[in-house]
Amino acid sequence: MATKGMANKGPSYGMSRQVQDKIDSKYDPELEQILVEWISRQCGSGAGRPEAGKMGFQAWLKDGCVLSELINSLFPGDKPVKKIQSSSMAFKQMEQISQFLNAAEKYGVTKTDMFQTVDLWEGKDLAAVQRTLSALGSLAVTKDEGTYHGDPNWFFKKSQENKRDFSDDQLKAGKNVIGLQMGSNKGASQEGMSYGRPRQIM
DSSP states (O other): OOOSSOTTOOOOOHHHHHHHHHHHHTOOHHHHHHHHHHHHHHHOGGGOOOOSSHHHHHHHHTTSHHHHHHHHHHOSSSOSOOOOOOOSSHHHHHHHHHHHHHHHHHHTOOGGGOOOHHHHHSOSOHHHHHHHHHHHHHHHHHHOOSOOOSOGGGSOOOOOOOOOOOOHHHHHHHHTOOOGGGOOOTTOOOTTOOOSOOOOOO
């Protein structure tokens, strides 16, 4: 039984309406097009395509199957989501989304970039879902393991560690250098400075 929208949640009013409007305003329709194109290329024709718009995007990803296919396609060897099974039961869909989130964290997406299951399943914050998928795309481009099937210009390449090895002599020499941002305190004194009148105690 497929329902359009969120049948279990009534309209919000007042402050909660304002908060939801602010969250909704962060959703990016252009980013949606890029993400749909990438996910379709990454997962193949079996993933299908959603109806245009936020509700179509949510409905496409809501059961967690497309997301699980996506994350599995990025792992070169052993696939992190072992069982991908479409279900009409809410708890099964949420479980599938959770498996995707765990695998995405294992892939390297930081906790701050992660959406929560209800953000997608109840449509509470689809901009957070976009943020997670963008972070995943950026990681895939950065790792360059041959598993990314999209335009590398769709996502920013993340900065990578540039480790340097210094000898003990270089480290000791560096301790003797005073950085210019520290300035100089030669000749500094408080002579001639006044701090206002002294307090009168009566």
